[in-house]
Amino acid sequence: MLEDLLKLRRDTRHFTNEPVPDSVLQKALMAGHMAPSVGLTDATRYYIIRSGEVKLAVKHLFDNYSRKAEQLIETDDQKSAYRALKLEGITDAPIGLVVCYDRSVLNEFTIGTIATNDTIRSSAVCAIQNIWLSLTEQGYSMGWVSILNYHQFKKILNLPDEIEPLGYFCVGKPATDYEKQPMLQQLGWKNKSELPAVAEIDSLSGAASVESSTIVPADHQNVSAQLSAAIDGKTKPLGSLGMLEDLALQIGTVLGTLSPQITDPQLVVFAADHGIAHHGVSAYPQEVTRQMVNNFLDGGAAINVFCRQHQIALKVVDAGVNYDFAPNADLIVHKIAKGTQSFLYAAAMSAAELELCLQKGAEVVAEVQKGGSNTIGFGEMGIGNTSSASVLMHLLCGLPLQDCVGKGTGVNAAQLQKKQEILQLAISRYQGSHEVKHLMAHFGGFEMMQIAGAMLEAKKRNLLILVDGFICTVAYLCAFKLDPELQRNAIFCHQSDEQGHRLLLEQLNAKALLKLDLRLGEGTGCALAFPLLKSAVDFLNDMASFESAEVSTGAV
Numbered sequence: 296m297l298e299d300l301l302k303l304r305r306d307t308r309h310f311t312n313e314p315v316p317d318s319v320l321q322k323a324l325m326a327g328h329m330a331p332s333v334g335l336t337d338a339t340r341y342y343i344i345r346s347g348e349v350k351l352a353v354k355h356l357f358d359n360y361s362r363k364a365e366q367l368i369e370t371d372d373q374k375s376a377y378r379a380l381k382l383e384g385i386t387d388a389p390i391g392l393v394v395c396y397d398r399s400v401l402n403e404f405t406i407g408t409i410a411t412n413d414t415i416r417s418s419a420v421c422a423i424q425n426i427w428l429s430l431t432e433q434g435y436s437m438g439w440v441s442i443l444n445y446h447q448f449k450k451i452l453n454l455p456d457e458i459e460p461l462g463y464f465c466v467g468k469p470a471t472d473y474e475k476q477p478m479l480q481q482l483g484w485k486n487k488s489e490l491p492a493v494a495e496i497d498s499l500s501g502a503a504s505v506e507s508s509t510i511v512p513a514d515h516q517n518v519s520a521q522l523s524a525a526i527d528g529k530t531k532p533l534g535s536l537g538m539l540e541d542l543a544l545q546i547g548t549v550l551g552t553l554s555p556q557i558t559d560p561q562l563v564v565f566a567a568d569h570g571i572a573h574h575g576v577s578a579y580p581q582e583v584t585r586q587m588v589n590n591f592l593d594g595g596a597a598i599n600v601f602c603r604q605h606q607i608a609l610k611v612v613d614a615g616v617n618y619d620f621a622p623n624a625d626l627i628v629h630k631i632a633k634g635t636q637s638f639l640y641a642a643a644m645s646a647a648e649l650e651l652c653l654q655k656g657a658e659v660v661a662e663v664q665k666g667g668s669n670t671i672g673f674g675e676m677g678i679g680n681t682s683s684a685s686v687l688m689h690l691l692c693g694l695p696l697q698d699c700v701g702k703g704t705g706v707n708a709a710q711l712q713k714k715q716e717i718l719q720l721a722i723s724r725y726q727g728s729h730e731v732k733h734l735m736a737h738f739g740g741f742e743m744m745q746i747a748g749a750m751l752e753a754k755k756r757n758l759l760i761l762v763d764g765f766i767c768t769v770a771y772l773c774a775f776k777l778d779p780e781l782q783r784n785a786i787f788c789h790q791s792d793e794q795g796h797r798l799l800l801e802q803l804n805a806k807a808l809l810k811l812d813l814r815l816g817e818g819t820g821c822a823l824a825f826p827l828l829k830s831a832v833d834f835l836n837d838m839a840s841f842e843s844a845e846v847s848t849g850a851v
C-alpha cells in the first residue's frame with residue numbers, strides 16, 4: 296500500500312553493512328526516472344559512489360560544514376545535543392548516490408521554466424522521493440546529506456560545470472526504524488506537526504511594498520554652516536585640505552553632526568547577465584559573470600582584497616546571473632531572471648521586472664544596514680553591462696553615442712566599432728517613449744536597476760552612498776533622474792578609465808575622489824577611496840583649531 300510506504304519511509308543515518316544488490320539499486324533508479332520532470336526536460340542525473348576514498352572526502356566536507364552549523368547554535372546545551380546527533384552515514388552506507396540536475400537543458404527553450412527555472416531542481420527532488428519510496432518498499436533506505444559546501448563537493452567529484460548536485464544520498468539497509476518516526480523526533484530534537492499546514496486564499500491582496508524607515512534628516516543648513524566654520528577653523532591655510540574639506544562637509548551634513556563617524560561600512564556587489572552580451576560586445580564570454588561571482592564568494596577577487604584591507608563587509612547580490620549558485624551566507628539571491636533579454640530585439644526587462652529590481656535593491660539596503668551601517672558602497676559585475684550603461688547614458692544625457700561607448704573589458708578597435716554599430720542599431724529600433732523608466736526597462740540590466748533601487752533606499756535612510764565606476768554611475772544617473780536629491784548623499788569614488796565616465800561625471804556636476812585609470816568595476820573604486828573618507832572624518836574630529844592650539848589666523 297502506498298500509504299504504508301509513505302509512513303515507513305525514513306531519512307536514515309544508521310545502516311547495517313549488508314551490501315545493496317544491483318537489482319535493488321536499479322529498480323530504485325528506475326523509480327526515480329519515472330518521476331515527473333518539468334517540460335519533460337529529463338534533466339535529473341545520477342552518480343554512484345562505492346569508493347571508500349571518495350566517501351571519506353565527502354565525509355570531511357560534511358564534518359567541516361557541520362562544525363560551521365554548530366557555531367550558529369546559541370546555547371551550550373543545544374550545541375552538545377546537536378553534536379550528539381548522527382546526521383549522516385556516509386562511510387557506513389555501502390552505496391553513495393549523488394542526485395543532480397543538468398542546468399544545460401536551459402540553453403534551449405524549456406516549457407515550465409519562464410517564471411522560475413527552480414522547476415528543474417524540483418523535478419530532481421520528485422525523483423529523489425520516488426527512489427526513497429522504492430528503496431523503502433524493497434527493505435532498504437536512504438539518508439539525504441545536505442550539510443556540504445556544494446562548491447567543493449562539485450570540485451572533488453569532478454562534476455561538469457552544468458551539473459548541479461542536490462546532495463549526497465547514503466543508500467543501504469537500515470539498522471533501525473527509529474521507532475517508526477523521524478530520528479529527530481525520536482531523540483526529542485523536534486516534533487513533526489500532526490497535520491499539513493493548509494490555508495485557503497479567497498481574496499487578493501495589494502502588492503507588497505518594502506517597509507522603509509525614512510530617517511528625517513537633521514537641520515542640514517544649520518549643521519552645514521557649523522561644519523564649514525569648524526573646517527575653516529582647523530590649523531591649516533583656508534581650503535588647503537582641498538577635496539577632503541568638501542568630503543568632510545558632505546559627510547557631516549548627511550549624517551547631521553559636527554563629529555561624524557563611519558559605522559559598519561558595507562560594500563555590495565550586484566551581479567547579473569545581459570542578453571546583449573551574446574552579440575560580441577564584450578571581450579569576455581557571459582560565463583565570466585558567474586565565475587567571478589564564485590570568485591567573490593571564495594574571497595579571491597580584487598574587491599575581496601581591498602575590502603579585507605579596509606575592513607569593509609562584503610555581500611554579493613545575484614540580481615540575475617545565468618546560473619544557480621549554491622547557498623552561501625555572503626550571497627543574497629534576488630534573481631529576477633537568468634539574464635536580461637537582448638535589447639537588440641526586445642525590451643531587456645518588463646516594466647514589472649524593473650519595479651521588482653527597484654524593490655529588491657531597496658530590500659538589500661534594508662538587510663545590510665541592520666547592523667547600523669551608515670555607509671554603503673555599490674559595485675557591479677556583469678559581462679556586457681558597459682553596453683547597457685552606454686546606451687542609457689546616451690539617451691538620458693543626450694550626448695553622442697560614440698562619446699558614451701568605450702572598450703569595457705577591453706575590446707579591440709574593430710570590436711569597438713562593431714559594439715557601436717550594434718548599440719546604434721538597437722537604439723534605432725527602439726519605438727518606445729523616452730520617459731526615464733521606459734528607457735531603464737528597455738536598455739537596463741538587473742544589477743544596475745537593483746543598484747538604482749538600493750541607492751534610492753540608501754538616500755531615504757540618510758546613508759552615505761559610495762558610487763564606483765562607469766556602470767555604477769549610470770545606475771546612479773537613473774536613480775538621480777527619479778530623485779535628484781540623491782546627489783546630497785552620493786560620493787563619487789573614482790573616475791574610471793572607461794570612455795564616457797569623465798563626461799558623465801561632468802554632466803552630473805560630480806568630482807571623483809580618485810583617478811587611477813581603473814576600469815574593473817566590482818566596487819573597487821569605493822573600497823580604494825574608503826581611507827579618504829576616514830581621513831576626512833578624522834581631520835574634522837581630531838585636528839586642532841586655531842583657537843584650541845593658540846595659532847594665529849592669517850591676515851584677512
Ligand SMILES: O=C(O)c1ccc[n+]([C@@H]2O[C@H](COP(=O)([O-])O)[C@@H](O)[C@H]2O)c1
Pocket residue numbers: 576577578579675676677678679680681682702703704705706763764765766767791792793796813814815816817
Ligand atoms: O567600473 C567601470 O568603470 C568598468 C569599466 C569597464 C568594465 N567594467 C567591468 O567589466 C564588465 C563589463 O564590461 P563589458 O566589456 O563586458 O561590457 C563588468 O563586469 C564591469 O564590472 C567596469
Ligand SMILES: Cc1cc2nc[nH]c2cc1C
Pocket residue numbers: 579583587675676677704815816817
Ligand atoms: C575577469 C573579469 C573580472 C571582472 N570584474 C568585474 N568585471 C570583470 C570582468 C572580467 C572579465
